[in-house]
Amino acid sequence: MTAIRRLVVGISGASGVILGVRLLDILRGIGVESHLVMSRSAEVTLAHETDLKVQEVRARAAVQYPVTDIGAAISSGSFRTLGMIVAPCSIRTMSEIATGVTSSLLTRAADVTLKERRPLVLMVRETPLHLGHLRTMTQLAEMGAILYPPVPAFYAKPRGIDDLVDHALGRALDLFGLEAGVVRRWGETDQ
Template sequence: MKILISLTGATGLIYGVRLMEVLNKTEHHVSLIMSRWAKETLLIETDVTVDYVHALADQVYDNDDLAAAVSSGSYGIDATIIAPCSMKTLAAIANGYSEKLIVRTADVALKERRPLVLMPRETPLSLIHLRNMTTVTEAGGILLPPMPAFYHRPETIDDIVNQSIGKVLDFLKIPHNLFERWRSDQ
């Protein structure tokens, strides 16, 4: 698969970084776009560098490059994931405001009827957020907020992050062993 991962400035960059780390160990071709605020938030929230994240991708695109290959449906991205997805990015997607490459690629995914997975990060949610989520869902996007489960008894932050990333991989039908699945005999 050709997978596009976009990272925005919302809190929770650890989700996007972990997804990149997992996909880097697969045969899938992974492209990356990072917003300016994603780069800033990465430095605040993690101990990894922008160069580290870039090295996990097969191809890196600048968010200002609307002529990038991934801005066209003919390029053939199989799945687009925005992790984390800021409310600003969600609003732009919901309203077709493709000023930056991240939003343009989401628009392409929707118009081409290809998987678009958003991991929105905000709490509490306003009515505006909920309406934007509804609009994106009605257009074919998948909202997959990182809401941890606890039946697998997570012991570390990595356990919590891996469960949410595993849900993204499940949606894309990419095999993994990132978390223990529900069993009725627990």
């Protein structure tokens, strides 16, 4: 049996849509098949934060699904993947996943990832956090999700936003055992 090199990518409506866009490029570059689902809010955020069109982002994925397609391959546990990453992850998306009351393919795919005991990485983009957010995060951690806010690592001496984005994504991909070559690692020689 060959190893599956397939990752589900969710892009929700939180600020930081560039995280999901860049992730698609990185995955293509390392030969990982990306399966993309974007929320409607992500499409709005994309227009506010970039000059990209929705179709341009979808074209970066190996496979893309409409957010309403609840019968898509990624909605089934029998569809094998390495797991799922939601980059960025809004508080609404995080909350839906935590309750299991999913209203879209994005949150359904995340729910399936958890039930199949595959890694689910949520790059939550919101601050400050109130107690309800923290309790939801605790609930998700107890369920097996990995909460990964894209906090900058300044020891890597980033030269700009691209370096910050790449470092955060490279570290998130480490959680799937994927080396992207975009991280300046502490204690290791420069790349």
